[in-house]
Amino acid sequence: MALEKNTPHVLIFPYPSQGPLNCMMKLAELLAIVGLHVTVLNTEDTRQRLFLSSASLPAIPLLRFKSIPDGLPDDQPRDASLLIDVAESLNMNSRLLLRDLISEDSSDGFPPVTCLIVDGFLPSVVDLAEEIGLPCLSFRTPSACSIWAYLCIPKLLQNGVLPFGEGVDFNEVVQGVPGMEGFLRRRDLPEFFRGAKNADDPELKFMATVTAYSGKARGFILNTTEVLESTAVHHIQSQIPVTYSVGPLHAILESYRSACGTTDASPHTSSLWQEDTACLKWLDSQPDKSVVYVSFGSLTTLMREELHEFYSGLVNSGHKFLWVLRPDMIQDPGWTDEIKRSLPEEGRIISWAPQQKVLAHRAVGCFLTHSGWNSTLESIIEGVPMLCWPFFLDQQINSRFVSEIWRIGLDMKDIHNREVVEKMVRQMMEGESAARFRQSARDMADAVKESIAEGGSSLREFHRLIEDIKSMSNSVVLN
Structure with missing residues (x-):
């Protein structure tokens, strides 16, 4: 008698931060929609923050949520400065808890x-999965171009490109990242590249190690499309052959929701902050393409002086703006209150936004962004040009691609004085330059949408991922 095939059940474990959570939650919902059982594993801290923010997680029969401790004290911050600490704690403390979770008998009918x-x-x-005989896929949520740069760290160290040393010209083009030799400057590399003093720099070693480790998994998932990053994807595949380019995931998910007739009935959000939906009514009252949307993401922090320079530049530009200022974005919350008290009629400040809806709104003319990958993809799919001020990690490289490769925005990297902010906002919003950026952004949006339509490269990759998960699940020997 033929053996009965295993029912595919995917356990998805995001890094506990807003960007990875957004991205991997969308993949989880997609896999559940197409008929796979899915468990999303969050940390207890993330679960609590989702509850406090009134997040509306999708209620799908094949999707469930579990949580485990991250191993850190409850009162310890989980901010950008502790990114590696959180990762190391999870790597150390999750193995036993995860093994127990995987082996437990389900009381809710999940296989x-x-x-x-x-x-x-x-x-x-990844190691734990191999030990217990389960296939494991690695998912990195930044851009493919940044991941490729991370994979090149050993070669850059070997060739003496890293570390940079004192007094170098940061506008000099970097040699040693194939496919980017003509335009990637030292200035465009992440802060842990630029700040490394030697080959043993802990942040540099951590990023090189975890990125190379993705090649040890059964496959490597990227939230991107070859329309945007074909060169980087092909270089990654030279080292990690089983790589899936399945993005933009948020747009594929919207397409599936629409096909299921659940778009309006599914206002799901995995936001760690309470979203201010009233800003959408404010946008309704504004003329088309008249508003600068400003958000520096979930982890960026600003010095008081930086905040004031951005504020002054926005006000001096004369354009209306909607600005997201998180409660934890600056150390002096009183300064945010002072900004709000002096806010002109043209401006509106909120603590967190329903960003996809904001970017899709007809009133938004450009996006002043930190160039996080989720934000970049959301802006691209809506055809909104970007003014980039990257903060850390992949954002530095993303902003260079926005300005120099895709030509859908400007890069304000390492600059934040009010004169430059005003000048660049005007370039993005006024005259022939604004018209060029908007046309380029519309053309790019059309090309990316084709990749997620029937027959498009990203949708084919997503279908390949599903079939490979089913095939791997069938080969698992269950105890």
């Missing part, structure tokens, strides 16, 4: 776990 999809910052989970 045993047959496959893991884990954030690439958690390589210990």
Whole structure:
């Protein structure tokens, strides 16, 4: 008698930060919509923050949520400065808890776990999966171009390109990242590249190690499309052959929701902050393409002086703006209150936005952004040009691609004085330059939308991922 095939059940484990959570939650919902059982594993801290923010997680029969401790004290911050600390704590403390979770008998009718999809910052989970005989896929949520640069760290060290040393010209083009030799400057590399003093720099070693480790998983998932990053994807495939380019995931998900007739009935959000939906009514009252939307993401922090320079530049530009200022964005919350008290009629400040809806709104003319990958993809799919001020990690490289490769915005990297802010806002919003950026952004949006339509490259990759998960699940020997 033929053996009965295992029911695919995917355990998805995101890194506990807003960007990875957004991205991997969308993949989880997609996999559940197409008929796979999915468990999303969050940390207890993330679960609590989702509850406090009134997040509306999708209620799908094949999707459930579990949580485990991250191993850090409850009162310890989980901000950008502790990114590696959180990852190392999770890598150290999750193995035993995760093993118990995978092996436990389900009381809600879910079959045993047959496959893991884990954030690439958690390589210990890849090892655990192999130990217990489960296939594991690694998922990195930044851009492919940044991941390719991270994979090149050993070569850059070997060739003496890194570390930079004192007094170097940061506008000099970097040699040693194939495909980017003509335009990637030292200035465009992440802060842990630029600040490394030697080959043993802990941040540089951590990023090189976890990125290389993705090649040890059964496959490597990227939230991108070859329309945007074909060169970087092909270089990554030279080192990690089983790579899936399945993005933009948020747009694929919207397409599936629409096909299921659940778009209006599914206002799902995995936001760690309470969203201010009233800003959408304010946008309704503004003329088309008249508003600068400003958001520096979930982890960026500003010095008081930086905040004031951005504010002054926005006000002096004469354009209306909608600005997201998180409560934890600056150390002096009183300064945010002072900004709000002096706010002109043209401006509106909120603590967090329903960003996809804001970017899709007809009133938004450009996006002043930190160039996080989720934000970049959301802006691209809506055809909104970007003014980039990157903060850290992949954002530095993303902003260079926006300005120099895709030509859909400007890069304000390393600059934040009011004169430059005003000048660049005007370039993005006024006259022939604004018209050129908007046309380029519309053309790029059309090309990316084709990649997620029937027959498009990203949709084909997503279908390949599903079939490979089913195939891997069938091969698992369950106890």
